[in-house]
Amino acid sequence: MCGRFAQYRYALDYLDALGAAPADVRGGLEPRALGRYNVAPGTRVQLLHQQQDALHLDSVLWGYQPAWARQAKRPPVINARVETAASSRMFRGLWKNGRALVVADGWYEWKKDPADPKLKQPYFIRLKSGEPLFFAAIGHFRPADQAPQDDDGFVIVTAASDAGMVDIHDRRPLVLPSTI
16 A cells, blocks of 8 residues: 545545444544545544544544654554554554554555656555445544544554555555445
């Protein structure tokens, strides 16, 4: 995954696709469309996650950097490989306690031109049906009514690309079905 996606519907549209009642969700239910067609890392993103009392739809920073990585002057990471996230030093704690869904409409991949690697062809990948997507994510976050802290943020969980996508990019976000 190259690090850009779209999140442009009304928050209620995503909840409806999941079968969640608005009364079950705290925060993030703006009466206008999100309108984000090119969401970049390092920006705040609508994220659906469970807190003790309910589901929360909050604006959370896309990128994660624990204190030890800040001290080592490492940049924030934006993705975590599903194959190693549960056991890696960086993500082990998030995997246990910080599971979430990124509500989205699709994501972007760029394929390099074989003749000129400086030229890249963008592709917008979405469901054929046009329905919302839900990316698996892990992070450290708190409800919007609490002050953010330095280690707040999330990463999108990625997996190896399946047939049909491998010719564009070798990784993709782990897209979860809206029904279980």
